[in-house]
Amino acid sequence: MxxxxxxxxxxxxxxxxxxxxxxxxxxxxxxxxxxxxxxxxxxxxxxxxxxxxxxxxxxxxxxxxxxxxxxxxxxxxxxxxxxxxxxxxxxxxxxxxxxxxxxxxxxxxxxxxxxxxxxxxxxxxxxxxxxxxxxxxxQEPSKPFCSIHGTSQPGHTVILACHSEHGSPSPTYKWTREGDVETKTTTDGKPVNTGTLSIENVTESDYGMYRCTSTNVAGTSICELKLHADSTDGGPLNSMEAGYIAAIVVGVVLGLVLTGVAIWLIVRAVNAKKYTGVEQKEGTEMR
CATH class of the missing domain: 2.60.40.10 (Immunoglobulins)
Incomplete structure (x- = not known):
């Protein structure tokens, strides 16, 4: 109108x-x-x-x-x-x-x-x-930088980090281990945007050569690293990697705190029951 x-x-x-x-x-x-x-x-x-x-x-x-x-x-x-x-x-x-x-x-x-x-x-x-x-x-992803963070000794958690400084659109990342058929990623085989791979409760079977593939529609770049019992920590992480690992740490700490609270409540309940039983016994003997 x-x-x-x-x-x-x-x-x-x-x-x-x-x-x-x-x-x-x-x-x-x-x-x-x-x-x-x-x-x-x-x-x-x-x-x-x-x-x-x-x-x-x-x-x-x-x-x-x-x-x-x-x-x-x-x-x-x-x-x-x-x-x-x-x-x-x-x-x-x-x-x-x-x-x-x-x-x-x-x-x-x-x-x-x-x-x-x-x-x-x-x-x-x-x-x-x-x-x-x-x-x-x-823009094809620039050659990614691969690094290891955490302790690679058995029983610990280790983080493999991978990041391309340049690339448009932003690349996705895949981690594969030499000899493995399936892709090791944090999202059950799907590409991830963070480029980090968390390996919890490390065992000797997790050791080997790992490859990170950084990909977008313009091309692909790779980096490799070897994980073994004496792998050294790769130093500081970039902000994205640090955020991902911080989330893992917070989750672990929160789990420990909740476990501690639960144990304290159980112990307190048991002690209270014992104390009540003693009081009842003493009362009976006095009568």
Whole structure:
């Protein structure tokens, strides 16, 4: 209703309201790190001329809410914003070709996000005036760092940690032991995001060569380590690994506390019963 009213008002003002349609053939794009990204956008207009054509490109990073302007075209002039100078290739003769596509060069992981093409060609004031493209920049996981944390002596708990510093999208991790058919992970054979493998109540059968595979759609990287009775602690953990191990420690401590409380209550109940029995016996002898 509001749209119809607005259109009627505009018709009264300009005499005739036109429609514009903006399209993109790719709403989702995967681009490898360092390559160029062609952001395609075309438009159709019912107006005979494009002398009043204006359009812009905006970018909203996956980690940001507010979009940033990349490019503006108005009155036949192209303006590339400072952050994209030298990286953005502007369209040629957009009014004639009705093609307002741009090329973003040497894409980086920080270029992942939503790109918006907005087109106006007055008096085209209604229709589909913008198109969105979601871009994901792919980066193969960097070689992960494998480490051992805890005590690897029999009967103890040991943590195998694996982490790739870089990778887009964020990699998943799988632990396998040499000679084992099944994957050893913290989620019953499924890939894990933390990269940590907890081995509780270590036995000699747990010793051997372990491999961590870090994987995303861009590729795979691996690291290996050997677990044995004299394996040394790998030092400090990163925040994700530390959080996982802290959860294990809290669980163990809480279990010990609850066990202690339960034992105390049982001992107290037994002592109270003995004390009651003694009092009853003494009372009988006095009588």
């Amino acid at each position: 509001c749209s119809t009213l607005r259109l009627a008002v505009l018709v009264a003002i300009v005499g005739c309201a036109e429609l514009i349609t903006v399209r993109t053939p790719k709403k989702h794009m995967d681009v490898k790190l360092g390559e160029n990204a062609l952001l395609e956008c075309t438009f159709e207009t019912s107006e005979d001329t494009t002398s009043k054509l204006s359009f812009s490109w905006d970018f909203a990073a996956t980690t940001s809410i507010a979009p940033n302007q990349m490019f503006v075209y108005q009155s036949g002039e192209s303006i590339i914003t400072e952050d994209y100078e030298g990286r953005l290739e502007a369209p040629v003769s957009p009014g004639t070709t009705k093609n307002v596509s741009v090329v973003l060069k040497n894409v980086q992981v920080t270029d992942s996000g939503l790109y918006t093409c907005d087109v106006n060609n007055f008096p085209d004031v209604e229709g589909t005036t913008e198109a969105n493209i979601k871009v994901t920049v792919l």
